[in-house]
Amino acid sequence: MYKSRRKFLQHGAMILPAISMITSCSSQEEEKATTAPIVVSTWDSGLAVNKIAWEILKNKGKAIDAVEKGANSIENTINCCVGLGGNPDRDGHVTLDACIMDENYNCGSVAFLEKIKNPISVARKIMETTPHVMLVGEGAYQFAISNGFKSESDQLSADASKEYKKWLVKSEYKPVINIEKQQGKVNNHAAPAKLEDGSFNHDTMGLLALDTQLNLSGACTTSGMGFKMRGRVGDSPIIGGGLYVDNEIGAATSSGQGEEVIRICGTHLVVEYMRMGKSPHEACKLAIERLVKINPVKAKTFQVGFLALNKKGECGAYAVLPGFAYSVTKGDEGGQVFQSESYFKD
Ligand code: SD4
Numbered sequence: 001m002y003k004s005r006r007k008f009l010q011h012g013a014m015i016l017p018a019i020s021m022i023t024s025c026s027s028q029e030e031e032k033a034t035t036a037p038i039v040v041s042t043w044d045s046g047l048a049v050n051k052i053a054w055e056i057l058k059n060k061g062k063a064i065d066a067v068e069k070g071a072n073s074i075e076n077t078i079n080c081c082v083g084l085g086g087n088p089d090r091d092g093h094v095t096l097d098a099c100i101m102d103e104n105y106n107c108g109s110v111a112f113l114e115k116i117k118n119p120i121s122v123a124r125k126i127m128e129t130t131p132h133v134m135l136v137g138e139g140a141y142q143f144a145i146s147n148g149f150k151s152e153s154d155q156l157s158a159d160a161s162k163e164y165k166k167w168l169v170k171s172e173y174k175p176v177i178n179i180e181k182q183q184g185k186v187n188n189h190a191a192p193a194k195l196e197d198g199s200f201n202h203d204t205m206g207l208l209a210l211d212t213q214l215n216l217s218g219a220c221t222t223s224g225m226g227f228k229m230r231g232r233v234g235d236s237p238i239i240g241g242g243l244y245v246d247n248e249i250g251a252a253t254s255s256g257q258g259e260e261v262i263r264i265c266g267t268h269l270v271v272e273y274m275r276m277g278k279s280p281h282e283a284c285k286l287a288i289e290r291l292v293k294i295n296p297v298k299a300k301t302f303q304v305g306f307l308a309l310n311k312k313g314e315c316g317a318y319a320v321l322p323g324f325a326y327s328v329t330k331g332d333e334g335g336q337v338f339q340s341e342s343y344f345k346d
Contacts, residue, residue: 035313038330039066039209042255042307044337046205046327049074053209054329063209063217064102070207071120071219078157081203084117085157086223088164090173091230093154097222097237098123103215103247109134111237115152116144120221133239167227204236206243206253208309216311218243218251225258234258240268250274250310257302264290270308280308281316288318288343305340322346
């Protein structure tokens with residue numbers, strides 16, 4: 001996984017400051033034209049995920065299919081932070097959180113799900129076949145099995161096993177990441193870990209897509225914070241926390257310290273700012289400012305990044321700390337990675 005990420009970064013992905021995104025998405029320009037289809041996702045690893053989603057979008061497929069298949073593609077790879085290869089909780093079990101939302105306010109979610117490879121597809125199944133939004137734990141697992149999902153081994157991936165053994169030495173429970181971790185000096189899942197080549201290992205995957213029918217959908221999938229307390233659920237499976245889609249206005253997703261996102265109903269807030277006429281970038285910035293205002297001193301110790309896409313195909317992002325990247329794929333020119341602006345500059 002790490003290797004393949006490096007490879008695609010070498011193959012033409014451009015890391016650009018978010019300001020160039022803002023320029024290319026200036027509101028006057030975008031008033032005239034809709035950029036569709038388009039898919040955006042969290043982190044630089046989103047570029048490979050966008051590629052899968054793009055295949056569906058460019059063939060006039062639906063945004064909901066694009067975000068599901070994109071999310072599946074990363075759930076199927078071994079990495080620290082999404083799917084069964086992710087870092088375990090402090091008892092050594094991998095537990096997955098995911099949610100999905102379509103253009104009609106339909107939503108589905110799973111949390112604390114074990115031994116199932118594609119939580120996003122279980123979430124979609126819940127959305128489409130039950131009267132409910134969210135299933136958790138054993139109930140979600142039983143639902144998945146009864147709907148044909150395979151029960152997988154609960155053995156940790158080689159990387160996760162190595163990380164877990166390292167963690168066990170001190171068994172320090174520190175649910176709030178610090179800046180060192182954010183900068184990749186310590187490999188904690190809630191922060192992206194810096195690789196040898198200077199790029200970042202990714203974190204939670206959030207995807208937002210606008211299809212040729214101008215319908216929006218989104219998906220968010222994660223193994224949650226590494227070495228978390230057993231049973232801990234973050235923002236990623238929470239509708240309005242890790243993901244929100246309002247087909248009249250726009251969509252938003254988040255990555256980072258889930259507890260902080262939940263506190264302000266983060267992605268719902270971002271969408272509401274867009275409803276008030278703010279651009280995706282401004283909306284994300286206002287939501288981050290809201291978060292920082294709660295406790296400016298504490299805010300320096302955690303990372304949260306918001307990513308938003310509006311109905312016109314404009315996108316933008318903003319984070320508490322530097323280091324939050326996002327991937328944008330539109331047109332046939334391929335994808336680009338952008339570095340988000342942040343509230344704190346270092
Ligand atoms: C969580 N938001 O479980 C997820 C983790 C994450 O970047 O996104 N980390 O809180």
